[in-house]
Amino acid sequence: MKYQERPTELQESAATETKMAFAEHLNQFNSFCDALHNLERNLETTGNDAFKAALLSSGRVVKTDEGAEWQHDVDLMKDISICHRRNAGEMEFAVVESVPLPSGETKEVLNSGHNVREVLQTFAHDQRQVLRLWKDDVTAQMREHLEQKYPGHDMSIVVESFEYKMSRALAQRPAQAQNQSRGVRI
């Protein structure tokens, strides 16, 4: 496999340069992975907190674009919170996202259900897909960047090293993550 080969000096320096060029993306990606892992690890606690907040019903009213009114319970991530409403005597939970667009802030239900734990699990699953999309796009950008910067040189080992590291960040819990990489030192 390519990533087990020893990288050349040029590939090592290309990796260092790429790491600097994509530093913001890589740092942000790791932060969002950590946030996802925290959410997954604390799913029960967050679910209980949301349920308790729903029982107290003291949160602010959140009106979505469809006109539905929910009550804020707990913040999950930036611009994303878990809310509830009473529907025919039953408690219903929803993950609501606010997107501050130039045309005005929009509020949309990402997913909803009566079981708060399941609602959180679905949300976490979707966030994992978003992070995969992000990882694939960043590695494609790296590939393009390296082809432009080092024409005629095979830099696949560099891209694979970043791809591997990002996949690990997404797969692992923060406590398990170690500062390791394959192929090129990044």
Next chain:
Amino acid sequence: METIPENEKTTPATTPLAERLAYSIQEAADLLGIHYYTMYRLIQRQKIKTCRVLRGKLLVPRTELVKLLQTDLR
């Protein structure tokens, strides 16, 4: 035949953002004033259609951004 002066020639890298047909995720996010993670979320939920260019990089067509601003995600 008219020739374009060297300093007026435009390439994808030099074309002003407002005149481009498609944008990278970062550029689209900057134009909308949102975080690029939000852009990926909108793509994952199929609120924005994208195309993939060579090497798999995602591009957001300009028409999709206009549509998004007109429909406000509804």
